[in-house]
Amino acid sequence: MAASFSEFAASVKSETAFTVLAVAKQLIAAGKDVIELEIGDSPFPTSPAAREAGIQAIEADHCHYGPSLGLPDFRAAASDYVNREYGLETTAENIVAGPGAKNFEQLFCEAFLNPGDGVLVFSPYFPTYPPNILRRGARVCLADLKRSNAFRPNLEDVQKFLEEDPRPKAIFLNSPHNPTGGVAELEDLVGLADLVRGKDVAVLSDEPYDRMVWRGQHHSLLAQPGMLEQAVGAYTFSKSFSMSGWRLGFAVGSAPTVQMLGKLTNSALSCVPPFTQMAGAAAMRNDCALRDTQMQEFRLKVELLVEELNRVEGVSCLMPGGTFYVFPAVAEICNRLKITSHGLAMYLLEGADDAQGVACLGGECFGDAGHGFLRLSCAQPNDRLSQAVAFIAEAVKKQDRIDAYLASHEDARLAQPYEMD
Ligand SMILES: Cc1ncc(COP(=O)(O)O)c(C=O)c1O
Known part of the structure; x- marks a missing residue:
């Protein structure tokens, strides 16, 4: 049977x-x-410096286990990248490598959620959010994004969630947003940060489309005061560097959060292949103009x-x-x-x-x-x-x-x- x-x-x-x-x-x-x-x-095609570095890394046999947090050089390159692009103030200690951005949905939930906790998710939503929340026995609390508001997150929904949910613990924010294309403006992020700052609430700031903003520029929630402590930013090489099949991304957070995500990475997949990280580091350093x-x-x-x-x-x-x-x-x-x-x-x-x-x-x-x-x-x-x-x-x-x-x-x-x- x-x-x-x-x-x-x-x-x-x-x-x-x-x-x-x-x-x-x-x-x-x-x-x-x-x-x-x-x-x-x-x-x-995958951007050229990444491809070249990846091939060289395989030829040099960087094909063995590596640190669960990621290679030091990859973490340093990713830290420089987000500091340069989004004005964050990070060091390599704030970076953990992952197999794309998606995996951090699961690890974020494992890191912060207990059964019964409430998680605010804006709807429509990326379809793998609910399973990862439910995996921890937590509750998905939906708030609809409105076309009349250009599909931007509504701060009143956040306030209502924080005030009325019996156990508000986390928020999933995705900007630029899949599927609607909505972008949270700077004032939305300032307002969101003001609402959660100092509360026992974590935010997953899922930012795979960080380089695809068609009006103004991309802002990360993590650039707001105190948010490096309370939020996890998830970034990927899938979209900007055309590397979806390499399975590479990274998360940004406070040093203790990153250590926790590294421990959870260790328990789930040991490490991200070193040669893909070497390809990603080369992309961040050399392929931004392309x-x-x-x-x-x-x-x-x-x-x-x-x-x-x-x-x-x-x-x-x-x-x-x-x-x-x-x-x-x-x-x-x-x-x-x-x-x-x-x-x-x-x-x-x-x-x-x-x-x-x-x-x-x-x-x-x-x-x-x-x-x-x-x-x-x-x-x-x-x-x-x-x-x-x-x-x-x-x-x-x-x-x-x-x-x-x-x-x-x-x-x-x-x-x-x-x-x-
Ligand atoms: C909102 C969102 N999050 C996460 C991902 C996952 O991307 P990846 O795991 O390839 O980095 C995607 C991919 O389409 C996405 O649209």
């Missing part, structure tokens, strides 16, 4: 982007022309996608403050076709045409507040982006195809019309 899985494991939902990615790859293998806008991966040029290319892609989507009847899309995602409101289309937004996304991929498809995600993959939206990543050549929008505009007019899709996908049927913004 097979042993039963834990209730926790059975309850975990995986990141839908990877599920849709698998469907898209299957369709592509079967000969379909799919424009892939579902996953947030960079289309650029990084900035590539980020500007993303910005133009985002602008293109927003402009073209806004020409489609029934679609309304804000220019995101940051990230390489756009998050158009499609509630009008969904209500007219009586299809959920994720149903619409899957219809565009599977049902709208036999030869072509567009892969994207329904906003509800990021929580209930995402109903009535789609998330499209813009990591494709410009002509493919335009082609995708033209495809969507035509696909939503094919009533016979939509009827056939709904007939065979009952779960895609919209029970109640979405509220219109």
Whole structure:
């Protein structure tokens, strides 16, 4: 007899982007022309200094265990990087290496949460936040981000959480924000810091899109007075340096927090491969100019996608403050076709045409507040982006195809019309 899985494991939902990615790859293998806008991966190759340093490190056999906190040189390079880029005042003692930013969600929860603690999460949210909170038996407390507020975190929600939750212990902040593209402005961070300062509350400041801010500049919560003590900043090489497959990132926090995260890293994965850290250190030191040029290319892609989507009847899309995602409101289309937004996304991929498809995600993959939206990543050549929008505009007019899709996908049927913004 097979042993039963834990209730926790059975309850975990995986990141839908990877599920849709698998469907898209299957369709592509079967000969379909799919424009892939579902996953947030960079289309650029790994930046050159990183690749070169990584190859050299492997040839020099830096392929053994290393310190759980990370290589001293990597920690020093990361400290210089965040000091230079965001005006933080860190040393290598404030840095711990990790296999990307995602792993720090789990370690942060292990470091700070006890069962029953409340964690404020802004919704829509990155889908792996809740499982990592629930893994510790803590409670997810949602506050909706509003399109009318450009998807910025609302400080009244933070205050309410701190005052009314029976055991407020942590806040997950993600700016620039996936999936909405919202960016917390400096005044939001000043206000948030004022609200949590001196309380027994920790903040995970998840900042993978730190180099993709399209208006003004990126600010880190950790630059606010006292926040290095109370917050953990999570950074990654996946987006800015096109290194998603290397699995490399780092966290920034106070020296005791970093020691704790190092201990938890030790218990979970021993260490991050030394050769990837050597590649990352080279990227931070040598590839920033190229990084900035590539980020500007993303910005133009985002602008293109927003402009073209806004020409489609029934679609309304804000220019995101940051990230390489756009998050158009499609509630009008969904209500007219009586299809959920994720149903619409899957219809565009599977049902709208036999030869072509567009892969994207329904906003509800990021929580209930995402109903009535789609998330499209813009990591494709410009002509493919335009082609995708033209495809969507035509696909939503094919009533016979939509009827056939709904007939065979009952779960895609919209029970109640979405509220219109
Ligand atoms: C908000 C957010 N957090 C964390 C991650 C994880 O990135 P990685 O683990 O590749 O560094 C992503 C990736 O898409 C993200 O969007």
